[in-house]
Amino acid sequence: MSRFETVIGIEVHVELSTNTKMFCGCSNRFGAPPNTNTCPVCLGLPGSLPVVNEQAVRDAMKIGIALNCEVARSCLFHRKNYFYPDMPKDFQISQYDEPICFGGYLDVEGGRVGITRAHMEEDTGKSTHIGEGGRIHDATHSLIDYNRAGVPLIEIVSEPDITGPAHARAYATELRNVLRSLSVSDVKMEEGSMRCDANISLREPGGEFGTKVEIKNMNSLRSLQKALEYEEARQAELLESGKSVTQETRHWNEADGETHSMRSKEEAFDYRYFPEPDLVPQAPPLSLIEEIRSSMPELPASRRARLAEDWALTDQQIFTLTSVDGLLDLVSDAVERGTDPVTATNWATGDVLAKLKTDGVDADQSGLNGHKLADLCELVANGTLSTKLAKQVLITVMETGKGPGEVVEEEGLAQVSDESELAAIAEKIVNDNPGEAERYRAGEEKLLGFFVGQAMKATRGKGNPQALNELFRSKLSE
């Protein structure tokens, strides 16, 4: 560890999952063919006029309230002017000194993080750089798709309260959990519906803020943490060797695990903000703010507290259940059908999650649902399946969507619990292995495992291990 204190602030951009764009009725659908969701407003054609999407304003307030912010009684949109082909108007409609929400906080592992503001703006178009390596400076030209131009965006700015890369990740993770619980965005970092930029500087403990560097282009929570770790070490090294940190923007490169300087040819950023003359002030009536406040869904922190109390789960289990899309729903549905919460959670956070990760799919895309998970747990509880066989059945259920009972039947996987059948097998094994039987009787009790193992082999894993344990114990003490 270096002797410096790390200071981090994070800006998060979240695309809202409204039906339409921020200022026009074009579809806000990800992945449509290029330039099919455009109109005179989002193409910036002369004479077109923006009109605010009410749902986006509601979502912005919902986010602000969830982040313990104050909702402004009046706020404005501003034009942020810059020349870049991703915005055909040559300006972005954003909020400047009067954001819709401000002054909140979010409690995360590692400490509370202040929320400076959450404001509304519009997303930009998507550029593809054509030429070697697809990189901007090698490009011969660029192609622009304006489907994303005008998509409603909420920018959430934190206070510089974050004390290190792990704290930053905890903040971004919890923020994503909160946003997901509000159903305002699908918050997928890899698809860009949630994007994190971070400002990081080092200082002497308790001293003045150091020079900050902005880092961009992190497309997962993991790379957010890795980029900050890299940057923290780079700055510490500069300072330790008596050099100074340059204020700049750096790009995280996932491939080489380093940040790289972005040189701007514009002398100084001067966005010449001014109030958007085509939009009137936003003054959400108190009644609307109250309506939203009273219909807030349960937030992750309170849900976690409830799970700990009602279901007696560990912090780690709760964290996993609430951080992975669809897992909690899966367990809740199984519990509703009578499955023990701890059992259902163990499956969900163990084998189910492992299989989802292997296949790279979300819980709702797999063949499993709460009903089937409950059935599977029941098959284990009533002795039809050993845990080992159940794991096998689970894989098939997740891959095919068949019910566990159906899979057991089709593959003949039911555990053999039939006493007489097992007794015959046990008898044969004891007779075939007189030496081991002798040693067991002489007190070498750990050989019980050997006998059970032989029986499992003979039944191709379908013998009920508990029944076999009992059988051998009594047979060998005869």
Add this chain to the structure above:
Amino acid sequence: MAITPDDVRHVAKLARLDFDEAEVARFAKDLGDILEHASKIAELDLADVEPTAHPIKLENVWRPDELRPSLTPEQALANAPAAEEQKFRVPRILEVEEVGE
């Protein structure tokens, strides 16, 4: 309020406008005159007056979150000087470049 030729050059650069020296001098004077005129307002006592971004008292003009027809891509690209793969083709972007360590 005086506007210097440098102020004019700075603003012109941000707006991607190119002026010769005579124009710079003229705009410095014109812009200065406009600000001079507006600064008369500062002589009044405006402590109780809200800043006015809009002359009409109108708030919260919202539309429901309902789909409206978009243009076809052909229509959208009709005025584009160049298009490729159903996208707008623009010259290479020089503003920002990535540099090594």
